[in-house]
Each structure stands twice: as C-alpha cells, then as structure tokens.
Amino acid sequence: MTTAVEPAAPGRPAAEPIGRATWILVAIALVPLVVATVRLLTSLGSGFHATGDNALNELVMRDIGSHAVLTGPFSRGSWSHPGPLFFYVSWPVYRLAGANSTAMLIDALVINGLAIGVMITMAKRWGGLLLAGTVAVACGALVVTLPSGFLANPWNPYVTVLPFGAFVLAAWAATCGDRLGLALAVFIGSFCVQDHIGYAPIVLPLLVWCAWRVFRDRRSNGLTGLWWAIATAAVVWFPPVLDQLTRHPGNFHAIGSYFTHPDGPKHTIEQGLRIVAAQFTMHADWLRGFGGANPYTAEPFSAAGALPVPLLLLPFGAALVTAFVTRARRRVDFLLGIALLIPLVFGVGAVAQTIGALYEYRLRWVWVLAALTVAFTVAVLARAVMPRLPRPSARIAGGGLLVGVLTLSAVACVHIASIEPPIHHRADQVRDLSDQVIRNLPSGRGDVVIKTDTSFLANADLPGVILNLERASIPVRQRYDYPTQLIYGKHRIHRGGPIRARLILTSDTVIETVASLPGARRIAYVGDFNPRQRAAAVQRLAALQAAGAKPFSPAVLDAKRRINALAVFFVPATSF
Numbered sequence: 362m363t364t365a366v367e368p369a370a371p372g373r374p375a376a377e378p379i380g381r382a383t384w385i386l387v388a389i390a391l392v393p394l395v396v397a398t399v400r401l402l403t404s405l406g407s408g409f410h411a412t413g414d415n416a417l418n419e420l421v422m423r424d425i426g427s428h429a430v431l432t433g434p435f436s437r438g439s440w441s442h443p444g445p446l447f448f449y450v451s452w453p454v455y456r457l458a459g460a461n462s463t464a465m466l467i468d469a470l471v472i473n474g475l476a477i478g479v480m481i482t483m484a485k486r487w488g489g490l491l492l493a494g495t496v497a498v499a500c501g502a503l504v505v506t507l508p509s510g511f512l513a514n515p516w517n518p519y520v521t522v523l524p525f526g527a528f529v530l531a532a533w534a535a536t537c538g539d540r541l542g543l544a545l546a547v548f549i550g551s552f553c554v555q556d557h558i559g560y561a562p563i564v565l566p567l568l569v570w571c572a573w574r575v576f577r578d579r580r581s582n583g584l585t586g587l588w589w590a591i592a593t594a595a596v597v598w599f600p601p602v603l604d605q606l607t608r609h610p611g612n613f614h615a616i617g618s619y620f621t622h623p624d625g626p627k628h629t630i631e632q633g634l635r636i637v638a639a640q641f642t643m644h645a646d647w648l649r650g651f652g653g654a655n656p657y658t659a660e661p662f663s664a665a666g667a668l669p670v671p672l673l674l675l676p677f678g679a680a681l682v683t684a685f686v687t688r689a690r691r692r693v694d695f696l697l698g699i700a701l702l703i704p705l706v707f708g709v710g711a712v713a714q715t716i717g718a719l720y721e722y723r724l725r726w727v728w729v730l731a732a733l734t735v736a737f738t739v740a741v742l743a744r745a746v747m748p749r750l751p752r753p754s755a756r757i758a759g760g761g762l763l764v765g766v767l768t769l770s771a772v773a774c775v776h777i778a779s780i781e782p783p784i785h786h787r788a789d790q791v792r793d794l795s796d797q798v799i800r801n802l803p804s805g806r807g808d809v810v811i812k813t814d815t816s817f818l819a820n821a822d823l824p825g826v827i828l829n830l831e832r833a834s835i836p837v838r839q840r841y842d843y844p845t846q847l848i849y850g851k852h853r854i855h856r857g858g859p860i861r862a863r864l865i866l867t868s869d870t871v872i873e874t875v876a877s878l879p880g881a882r883r884i885a886y887v888g889d890f891n892p893r894q895r896a897a898a899v900q901r902l903a904a905l906q907a908a909g910a911k912p913f914s915p916a917v918l919d920a921k922r923r924i925n926a927l928a929v930f931f932v933p934a935t936s937f
Contacts, residue, residue: 376486376539383485386497387478389766393504393773394474397513397780401466402458409782410832411462412791412825414516417848418448419465420828425452428852431604432612433555434517435848437624440615442517444555444601451515462828466782469515476523479549480733483530487537487693491744494762495736496530501769503732506650507725509780516783517556518722525553525560526729532567533700535586536574537693543575544589551597558616559723562711563704570703574696625717632664633712636724637705639663640731641671647728654721661721677734680741687745694741701734790887790927791822795829797885798864798929807859808838812937814867814875822927823866827853840937863937865930869921872928873899880933888926898923 411419418434425448433442451468458464477500485493503523504512511519528549535542550568553560575586605611610618639645639661646652646661654661663669681702684694708727712719743758782788802809809830813819827849830837838855839845846854864884867875875881888895902920910917 376537377489379482379485380490382490383482383493386485386493386766387481389770390477390481390497390500390504391474392770393777394470394477394512396774397777398467398470400778400780401463401470401513401782405463405466405782407459407461407463409462409466409785410788410792410795410825410829411465411783412788412828413784413821414824415462415465415514415783416791416824416828418515418517419462420824420831420849421445422448422452422455422465423460423831424850424852425449428850431600433601434557436558437619439844439847440619441612441847442556442558443561443612443616444551444598446552446597447517447520447556450552462782462788465515466513469520470513472520473512473523476527476549479527479545480523480530483527483534483542484736487534487539488697488740490759491762492697492736492740494759494766495740496733498762498765498769499732499736500526501766501773503647503729504773505769505776506647507728508651509777510783512777513780514783518559519725521553521556521560522725522729524549525564525726526733528553528564529567529700529704529730529733530697532571533693533697535571535590536696536700538578540586541589543571543586544593546571547590547593548597551594555597555601557723559711559715560726562714563708563726566707567700567703570699620716623716628713628715628719630709630713631668632719633709635663635666635668636661636712636719637709637727638669638671638674640727641673641677641734642669643672645673645728645731647732651721658718659721660719661724664719673731673735673738676742677738680738683745684741691744694737694744697737698741701730701737704730705734787822788825791825792829794822794885794887794927794929795826797887798826799830799833799835801884802835802862805859805861807861808836808855809862809864810838810840810855810860810937811864811866812840814865814871816868816871818868818925819866819871819927822868826866826929863932863934865932865937866927867930868927869924870899870902872926875928875930875932878930878932878936880931880936882931883928884931885929886926887928890923890926892926895924895926 410416414434421430421434424430430445430448433444433447435441450472451465454468454471455464458467480500481493481497484496500523507522512523514520528546531539531542531549532546533542535546539545546568550560550564554564572587572590575590576584579587601612605613640647644652652662655664658664681695681698684691684698688695708730712724715723747758811823811826813823827837838853839849841854841856865875865881876883886892890898898920902917902924905914905917905920
C-alpha cells in the first residue's frame with residue numbers, strides 16, 4: 362500500500378508519513394471483513410459450490426497453470442470482458458484458501474480489504490490525517506449500506522466497486538508527486554476495466570489526465586513514474602493483446618463489433634444525470650442502504666421520473682472553490698477535487714452510453730465515487746474552518762472521526778455477521794443435482810458430453826454442474842459452437858473419441874419437452890416441490906393460461922413457482 366516518493370521540490374507537495382494512527386484506522390475499517398472471512402471459513406468450509414457466473418469464473422481460475430487464460434469474465438454471446446487480471450490477482454489466495462468456491466469468496470474479501478487500505482493510506486499520505494479519517498468513515502458507511510454479502514461476492518460487477526475508489530485516490534497521488542502512484546493507478550484501473558468493460562469510460566479519462574500531469578511535472582518529478590506506469594501497462598495488457606493476435610476473431614474485435622453494432626438501445630444524458638445525482642441526495646443509497654430496483658426492469662428507480670435534487674453537490678462545489686483559492690498553499694486538495702470531478706462528469710456519459718437495461722448492479726461505482734466526494738468535501742471545508750475555531754476543535758474533530766469509524770465498524774460487524782454466499786439456495790440445488798448425476802453415471806471411460814435446453818435458467822446453472830463434475834475428476838465436454846468454445850475454452854469441447862454419457866440439463870416447463878424425446882431417461886431432479894407436485898402445477902398453469910388468467914395474477918405466479926426445477930436426462934445419440 363506504500364509507494365515511493367522522491368524528496369519534495371520547491372512548490373511541490375510533500376508526502377506525509379503514514380504513521381501508527383493510519384494503520385489503526387485501516388485495522389478498524391477492516392475488522393468487518395475479517396469477521397466475514399472467519400464466518401465463511403467456519404460455516405462453509407469446502408461445502409459451498411458456486412453456480413452461475415461465479416462458477417464459470419471459478420472454472421477459469423482452475424485453468425490457470427494448465428490452459429491459457431487470456432481474456433476476462435464472459436459477458437455476452439460473442440465476447441468476454443477485456444482481460445484476465447482478476448484471475449491472476451486472485452489465484453494465489455484461491456490456492457492458499459483451498460481452491461474451492463469458498464476460496465473465491467475469500468478472494469473477494471481480500472481484494473476489497475486491499476482497496477480500503479489503499480484508499481485510507483493514500484488519503485493520509487497526501488491529504489493528512491483529517492482526509493484519512495473522512496475516507497475511513499466513507500468506507501465504513503459503504504461496508505454498512507452495501508448488502509451483507511456484497512464484499513464477499515467475486516462477481517465482476519461487484520468486486521470492482523471498491524477497487525475503483527482505490528484507483529481514484531492512486532491517480533490523485535500520482536498527480537501529487539507519488540513516484541509509483543501512476544503505476545498503481547494503471548494497475549488498479551486495468552483491474553477494473555479488464556474485469557468489467559463498463560469502467561473504461563470513467564477510468565481512461567482520469568488516467569489520461571493523471572499521465573499528462575506526471576509528464577508536465579517531469580522537470581521536478583522526473584519521468585520515473587511514467588516509465589513504471591508504461592511497464593505496468595505492458596505487463597497487465599499482454600494477455601489480451603496476445604489473444605487478439607493469435608485468435609480470430611480476437612476478443613478486442615468482438616468487443617468493438619458489439620459496441621459499434623449494439624443489440625439494444627442506449628440511454629440519454631438525462632438518465633445519466635439522474636443516476637449520478639441520486640447518490641448526492643440526502644437519501645442516497647450509499648447513505649441509507651439500497652432502496653430497491655424496479656421489479657420489472659431491474660433498473661434503479663432513479664433511472665426514471667424527475668431529476669433528483671443533488672443537495673450534496675452544493676458543499677462539494679464550495680469545497681472545490683475553497684481548494685482552488687488555497688491551491689498555492691495546498692495544491693493536493695485542488696488536485697483531489699479534479700480527480701473526483703473527472704469521473705463524475707464522464708460517469709454521466711458512461712451511463713448514457715450503456716447498452717440495454719440500466720441494471721442497478723452495473724452502477725454501484727457511483728456509490729463509492731459519491732462517498733469519496735463527500736469525504737473530500739468534509740475534509741476541505743473542515744480544514745478551512747478549523748483555524749477560526751477554538752484550539753481544541755482539531756482534537757474534537759479527530760475524536761469525532763475516530764468514534765465514527767469505530768461505530769460504523771461495529772455496525773458493519775453485526776451487519777456482515779449474517780453473510781451468506783451468493784445465491785446459496787440455487788447453488789445448493791445445483792450441488793444436489795450434480796451429486797445425483799455423479800451417482801447415476803454409467804461406469805466406463807470417455808467424456809460426459811452435456812448440453813442445455815437453451816433456457817436462461819439451464820444455461821445459468823450449467824457452469825455449476827460442470828464445476829461439480831470436474832471436482833469429481835469427471836471429464837465434461839460440450840458440443841462445438843463458437844460461443845461455447847469462447848465461454849468454456851477449447852479444452853472443454855468434445856473433439857471425438859469415446860463418450861461415457863450424453864446429458865441434457867433442462868429447467869421449468871421444458872422438462873416435459875425433453876422427457877418426451879425418444880429414449881430420454883431422467884437421472885437427476887431438484888426443486889422446491891417433488892415431481893408429482895410439480896406435474897400437478899404444470900397442468901394447473903396450462904388450465905389458467907387457457908382460461909385467460911393474467912400473467913402476474915397470484916394463481917399464475919404460484920403455479921410458476923411450483924414448476925421451478927432442474928432436471929438432467931440421459932439421451933441417446935439420435936436425440937442429442
């Protein structure tokens with residue numbers, strides 16, 4: 362977390378030593394994450410098996426060391442997120458923590474803990490103890506208001522949120538003269554962009570400004586920081602560049618095609634303003650907890666309706682003016698204000714350019730940006746006011762911040778003590794389904810070739826089934842098509858040879874369709890209701906629909922809930 366800095370030149374801000382007080386702040390802020398780690402290790406052990414996107418990412422993690430991992434998490438039908446930095450950063454902890462799905466959760470906690478540590482230490486190094494305290498309070502507020510399982514979820518839209526905050530403060534540190542700050546910003550910014558491309562429009566502008574500042578100050582600061590940043594970028598972007606050069610079409614080409622020929626509508630600047638402004642109101646999600654999303658669109662309620670009144674931007678504006686006026690004496694404050702303003706402005710455009718629905722899980726980066734903006738505002742205005750107050754005011758302010766950090770940490774420990782693994786009910790069902798498949802597989806050698814009925818739920822749970830079978834040392838393969846090879850890798854495609862079993866994973870109402878195939882035989886089933894109850898619900902749903910019942914009527918919804926199930930069938934070659 363500590364980066365090197367050269368001696369201060371005339372007119373250049375000097376870094377402060379981190380000191381014991383800073384480490385105490387960091388330790389207090391990280392206590393809830395330690396509590397979460399202990400709870401997960403003691404309550405789950407190796408018994409949790411991920412499903413969905415997290416299972417798919419764990420399959421990629423297991424490939425490191427035996428297969429080339431050159432791109433990021435899979436995103437859409439023909440492309441993945443830009444790079445694999447998340448996998449390589451997470452791999453050591455994954456192996457040390459047991460190389461299982463619980464280890465993936467610990468990975469997420471470690472990454473978020475490092476992000477919090479970077480934010481607090483960078484704030485102290487260049488902004489002093491007052492800024493470090495306000496940033497620690499902001500981090501504590503986020504830990505409390507984010508869902509209890511958020512920080513332990515390795516899903517790429519989640520595990521990039523706090524690192525984005527660390528990126529902003531690392532970029533700011535580089536503009537203050539931190540010799541390795543730009544390299545750190547390049548590394549963390551690349552982590553965010555490679556893991557989720559939605560960060561590109563807010564990371565790149567800040568990096569460009571940061572690099573320009575470092576280059577402009579080269580006479581006093583030298584170019585060491587710039588060269589370290591270039592070397593860092595070369596290393597972390599080598600795998601996706603190699604993918605582009607060795608595969609046709611490369612992932613960069615596929616990403617470019619998707620964004621130049623989008624498969625859904627984009628949005629408006631007004632919607633971008635609504636999303637950003639909503640986190641600067643007095644009832645912002647990062648202050649009061651997630652207010653929910655539209656159940657039909659999964660978009661935050663702020664995406665529609667009247668423009669929220671961003672009252673918290675008024676003191677931020679006052680802090681920017683104060684930092685500008687005092688920039689000759691405290692240039693670091695003004696530079697931090699600019700470092701926060703750039704992603705705020707470009708974030709509006711990033712939201713407007715989002716393709717498809719504005720799912721709320723894509724937008725949590727606004728939370729951390731708003732929290733840091735308020736932390737900056739409080740620190741700058743307090744620093745301007747305190748000299749005019751009685752002498753004990755500084756101690757009172759420091760004590761208040763310490764009490765705030767301690768209180769938020771205690772509340773967060775209670776909040777996070779109820780932590781559960783992501784979609785654990787579904788994951789337990791997929792594990793049970795996989796165990797049935799393993800028990801009922803015929804003896805013999807060869808690949809187990811599996812496909813789905815192409816429904817959303819079956820496709821979402823297929824990675825969990827494959828992961829569980831691979832854990833049992835069963836070679837699982839799929840039929841070739843380009844998206845499947847992109848998602849699971851060439852080594853999971855059946856290329857000929859003996860086949861031990863052909864399986865179809867199916868869900869919900871499609872179960873009856875697959876069951877009617879000639880020679881199909883069900884070998885595994887999981888659901889909240891047994892097959893007989895479920896069959897009765899299927900007949901009831903058909904009768905309701907024939908009678909013209911409304912799609913969201915209680916009777917229809919209850920029937921659909923009872924139908925929800927997963928099943929795996931043996932099928933002959935003629936039906937595959």
